[in-house]
Amino acid sequence: MKTNFKSLAIIALGAFALHSCSSDDDGGSSVAAPEISNFEYGEGSSHSTEQVAYKGSDIHLEAEINAPGTVSSIELSIHGHDLEVGEGEVEWDFEQTYTDASYLVINPTFHEHVDIPSDIPSGEYHITLTVTDELGNSTEVEGHVDIMDAISLSAFSIDETVVRGTDMHAEFMINAVNGIHEITVDIHGHDLPVGEGEVEWDFEQTYSEGYHELSEAEFHEHIDVPATAPAGEYHILFTIEDEEGNTVEYETHIDVTAS
Structure with missing residues (x-):
């Protein structure tokens, strides 16, 4: 009888340990991926939210980031949609990763101004903002902006x-x-x-x-x-x-x- 009780205790202890490991593996203590809200962008000089910007000027971008895990990087990408390149113009693809100390925190606010070249084609450009935390969780938000002649x-x-x-x-x-x-x-x-x-x-x-x-x-x-x-x-x-x-x-x- 004592032998049986001891065996049952060992089995129960092993099951508890296995359950504890499984909970960790299943992400029971994992941190939620970042959330991006209030993503706005437009003419830089007036901090416009009309999703229009002008060549030779700049574009203002801002977003609130709810990141329970510390942010490790914020990536911004801007590129055109098969725009025709005219005489004296060049294609424009903008990509930058931001790792400023002010962003590598919990719940930062993203706020940047990006210079727009004056010699790029006018038209619709696609914007992608990607936020990644230290655990590798990432979230992205997308939008479009019309870049026009000044x-x-x-x-x-x-x-x-x-x-x-x-x-x-x-x-x-x-x-x-x-x-x-x-x-x-x-x-x-x-x-x-x-x-x-x-x-x-x-x-x-x-x-x-x-x-x-x-x-x-x-x-x-x-x-x-x-x-x-x-x-x-x-x-x-x-x-x-x-x-x-x-x-x-x-x-x-x-x-x-x-x-």
């Missing part, structure tokens, strides 16, 4: 021909999120022969009065063409610069005729 031009109305000795008309709309700094107009001929009584004509002028610091304006000017300008095709370059130093150019041509 300066956009539209509604062009520019003379195609002009008689020398009169003036040419140029008109178009400007939208500049950072405000217009100045507008430069450059007109020059294409190796035109200069006849008797004619003078080579190159025009360059900067316009700021009536446009400076406006975020929306109609450029409307009349430019005198000298009566002595050689007839032929002239190249016109409009350059619009905003208050942050971003520029956009628009090129066209005009035929100057003798009569």
Whole structure:
């Protein structure tokens, strides 16, 4: 009888130990994965949450992280959706891992500003934010942001021909999120022969009065063409610069005729 009781005690003790190990293996004391909430992003200068940002500026990103286990890293990825790369543009893929001391804690708040190049394609970009804790648990959240030109031009109305000795008309709309700094107009001929009584004509002028610091304006000017300008095709370059130093150019041509 004593032998049987002793055997039962050993079996019970072994079962308890096995149960304890199984509880540990099953994650009975594991820490929950991080949670990401209130993920917001938009134009950096105004901390906008409208999910729109502008080339040549920055994007503001912020999120609250509920991480019972200490955070070990926060990864941010931004990339375009098969965007067409235009002339003078380059693809933009942004990836960065943040391991700042302020983030390697329990329940940090993520807040960063990412510079946006001015020479990338406009369009929709995909954002992924991934939070990983010291136990290897990770959580990610995704979103999309429209990255747009800081300066956009539209509604062009520019003379195609002009008689020398009169003036040419140029008109178009400007939208500049950072405000217009100045507008430069450059007109020059294409190796035109200069006849008797004619003078080579190159025009360059900067316009700021009536446009400076406006975020929306109609450029409307009349430019005198000298009566002595050689007839032929002239190249016109409009350059619009905003208050942050971003520029956009628009090129066209005009035929100057003798009569």
